[in-house]
Amino acid sequence: DSGVTQTPKHLITATGQRxxxxxxxxxxxxxxxxxxxxxDQGLQFLIQYYNGEERAKGNILERFSAQQFPDLHSxxxxxxxxxxxxxLYFCASSVAIRGDNEQFFGPGTRLTVL
Amino acid sequence: AQTVTQSQPEMSVQEAETVTxxxxxxxxxxxxxxxxxxxxxxxxxxxxxxxxxxKQQNATENRFSVNxxxxxxxxxxxxxxxxxxxxxxxxxxxxxxxxxxxxxxTGTRLQVFP
Numbered sequence: 407d408s409g410v411t412q413t414p415k416h417l418i419t420a421t422g423q424r425x426x427x428x429x430x431x432x433x434x435x436x437x438x439x440x441x442x443x444x445x446d447q448g449l450q451f452l453i454q455y456y457n458g459e460e461r462a463k464g465n466i467l468e469r470f471s472a473q474q475f476p477d478l479h480s481x482x483x484x485x486x487x488x489x490x491x492x493x494l495y496f497c498a499s500s501v502a503i504r505g506d507n508e509q510f511f512g513p514g515t516r517l518t519v520l
Numbered sequence: 521a522q523t524v525t526q527s528q529p530e531m532s533v534q535e536a537e538t539v540t541x542x543x544x545x546x547x548x549x550x551x552x553x554x555x556x557x558x559x560x561x562x563x564x565x566x567x568x569x570x571x572x573x574x575k576q577q578n579a580t581e582n583r584f585s586v587n588x589x590x591x592x593x594x595x596x597x598x599x600x601x602x603x604x605x606x607x608x609x610x611x612x613x614x615x616x617x618x619x620x621x622x623x624x625x626t627g628t629r630l631q632v633f634p
Contacts, residue, residue, distance in 0.1 A: 439621075441622075448626050448627070509567075
């Protein structure tokens with residue numbers, strides 16, 4: 407158990423819908439990262455938040471957005487869902503001290519878009 | 521842009537034997553980190569081993585060791601005394617020093633036979 411929690415574990419929805427994935431980082435970790443793992447794109451970095459502010463952005467679609475709240479939990483919002491958004495979405499957290507910065511991954515949320 | 525390549529989609533090994541998984545990367549940076557992550561059927565991403573590019577000595581963690589060849593941009597993982605529990609997807613990942621974004625390879629599926 408990495409200490410990072412993600413809810414829900416599984417999510418099944420229809421095209422065009424909107425969903426919210428939730429992540430709680432390890433105690434003491436200020437940074438949260440979102441990754442997408444899909445069959446065709448592999449594991450891709452989406453976005454990083456540090457202490458409530460966006461720090462880095464990767465291959466995140468405009469239909470997707472994220473935020474980190476004052477209690478440091480984070481939410482990833484996916485809207486206008488398409489079949490290709492079906493994937494495993496990982497959240498990771500770290501202390502985020504520049505240099506030595508191990509990321510601990512949550513168990514993931516499996517999203518299926520029908 | 522940095523890229524990570526894992527040229528072996530699948531590998532197999534007999535229990536108690538040794539196997540080596542290959543990884544090459546492309547970067548113009550001199551300071552970076554390299555990682556091997558394990559993803560068992562549970563889908564949890566587990567850090568196996570890490571290597572700092574400035575360290576000449578190869579990292580080892582129990583039965584896991586790496587062969588880091590900086591000039592060749594090669595970072596292979598050796599698993600000794602393979603166990604059934606080692607069966608998983610293994611991902612090689614790169615992170616540039618001063619950033620937090622992980623760049624992953626496409627993974628190698630390792631099967632372990634009794």
